[in-house]
Amino acid sequence: MMKPVYILSASAISPQHTFDREQFLQPVMSSDNGKLYVVEADYRQYVNPVAIRRMSKVIKMGISTAMNALQQAGISCPDAIITGTGMGSMLDMERFLKDMIELKEEALNPTYFIQSTYNSINGWIALQTKCNGYNQTFVHRGLSLELSLLDAQLFLTEAEEKQTVLAGCFDEMTEEYFFIKNKIDYWKKEIPNSLDLIRHSNTKGTIGGEGAAFFTLTNERGNAICAIKEIKTFQDAELSEVQSGIHELLQAHHLNPNDIDVLLCGMNGDCRQQAVYDMALQEVPTPTVTTFKQLTGEYATASGFAVWLASEMIRTQQVPETITYRKSNTEAIKNILILNHYITGSTSLILISQA
């Protein structure tokens, strides 16, 4: 078993007011059109002003959350930068591909090409922080964030002295992406208000979303907010495999199902993806169950928002009303189990505990 990694700071840009952190998930944002776009931040505070003019939204989101997480932790240059993204900079990729067609592959803009690459954000962060260390971007659809956290855990477990890793994820939604995915039934035909999403789990489809989340991780407890104890990933798994995975995870950490104070589920209102959550609700009979995709919409790295949310719940010892699926008066929030499933067949379990 790998050692836990400690979260020193967490930052998120999401369709909710998560970046300014004045009030925990207040005011709540919603939408009626099946799409949840991020509440944008004042990027100029975090991004090189000369370079910002040519950046697309996801790049500004990624760099700003990364720099904000580092600032909160009081770290100017991490030892490694490890990120995950399902789709990378979609907008730049779309522009580049359209130009290729329209201009018959001639006189193509270099900026769109450079920024369409998945590791573009990591490059920008490395330039801004002058970080020459390990730099990696994982692109594995619904497990991209999880694999970046696993790699960070490996990096920090192998380190012989105190090290810090900046880990995070980012994904954006474009009109084109929404249109294409609609053709393969990703989205709900009858669109509910986003806040009612979970109540519509008897029909196919979900709503689209986007966001970025970054974490400063380290291998020494110090003044950490919380710890990531374990990350388990499954691809195209049978329900019984995930079920066994939950038991193995709890056993490995000497926990009973009752020791999980909050179960944080990635339910997205899609009846085709509900079974894994129904199973977990039986296996982990915790009185407090929460959901988050009514706030973020669905995207490949939505679990990054869940990790941010878990760290905030432990930091503030609060469970906001807006994420409550089932609630009782939990005395203290010590252990949170995140369960997330993505439409491409990936499932993940992340155990977050008090440091």
Add this chain to the structure above:
Amino acid sequence: MEDLKVKLKEQIIEALNLQGMTPADIDDNAPLFGEGLGLDSIDSLEMMVLLERNYGIKIEDAREGRKVLESVQSMAEYIQQHRKI
């Protein structure tokens, strides 16, 4: 020539996304790189694409390119002599 310079400035502002700038903010003879507009190497590539797309001009010699991209004035003069569109 004056019309060409104004149009060129508009194209530069759009291609490089120089937010908040107007053609009047760009001096004809001010250096585009370094002190002047503070553009960088990626911008120089964008300007080469701009010349190719809008005027059919392909500059393959880097030294020549550096001279052409010195200022709006030098760009406009080069365009006048070599444009194909």
